[in-house]
Amino acid sequence: MYSETKTTHSPKSWNRGLHLGLLALVGLLGSACSQKEAPTAVAIGYGADTFTIGEVLYADSFNKPEDWVIQIEQNDKSNNEPKAEFANGVLDAYMPARGCTAWLKQKFEGPIAIVYQVKCPTEYVDGDEIQVRDINNFWHATDPVAQDRLFDSELYHGGFGSYHKMHGYYASTGGGGPNQSNYTTRFRRYPRQDYQGNDLAHIALNERDGKEGYLITPDKWHTVQLVAYNGLTQYIVDGKVVYELKEGDPISIGKGSEPLKQGTYTFDEFPVHNEGYFGLRMVRTHHLYKDLKIYRLDRKN
Secondary structure, eight states: OOOOOOOOOHHHHHHHHHHHHHHHHHHHHHHHHHTOOOOOOOGGGGGGGGGEEEEEEEEESOGGHHHHGEEOOOOOOOOSSSEEEEETTTEEEEEEEEEEEESOOOEESSEEEEEEEEEHHHHTTTTTTOOOOSEEEEEEEEEEGGGGGGTTTTTTOOGGGGGSSSEEEEEEEEEEOOTSSSSSSEEEOOSBBBOOOOOEEEEETTTTTTTSSSSSSOOOOOOEEEEEEEEEEEEEETTEEEEEEEEOOOEEEEEESSOEEEEEEEEETSOOEEEEEEEEEEEEEEEEEEEEEEEEEHHHH
């Protein structure tokens, strides 16, 4: 005798099944997000017609503190202690009322692209001692006398002015004075001074200052890319070109406190920096860094 058995789902059991299914889906999505690969370099803007992304020269999740030199500005005006800690794949740099530069000790030559992620937590400590500000970068940086002197704490000590004699490229997002943070977004070609402290003419691009879409979003992981390709330089944030420069482009030229002058980018006046070191720079802020990769760039056929 044939009998048919029915399974009846009560609302309670159905809801429980749906809940478990949603939990499983959330778990899968979370796992996928946690396994998401770190950003890679991109060839956009001037780069799209000029180079392709080559091999990875260096990759680090900030788990090798021995690869870094940390220069922290001395400051006796704050009771809050600075820190630079490497843990769980993150460099945690907390710099109340002072500047800091973290140098990767490996020198790179020729065309490269540097990519990393950085986050500025929403944090304001003792007025202006900690603010959301100053995602700053040096690349292809050298001391004009001897490259190793870049790590000499007597010459370069975390205070911004100590780096003005250095050669290299610099770009920043969300800078400003003590009473104004997250406002300036700039590019510079160094040196800005000679070894005696005399001001030198240098490339100074300021036109992104205060522009929406070119400043720091608190609590967001920003992806930064820095390019040096035979005199072509780029500063790219979150896949958008902030500044780029190649020979023949119009430029602004700064010198100390003098008004900016207009000119043209020529290698005769501003020779190419083809080698040097990479540094993460910050002032009066708290930054978290992760997922650093440095790529060789190859000429596009």
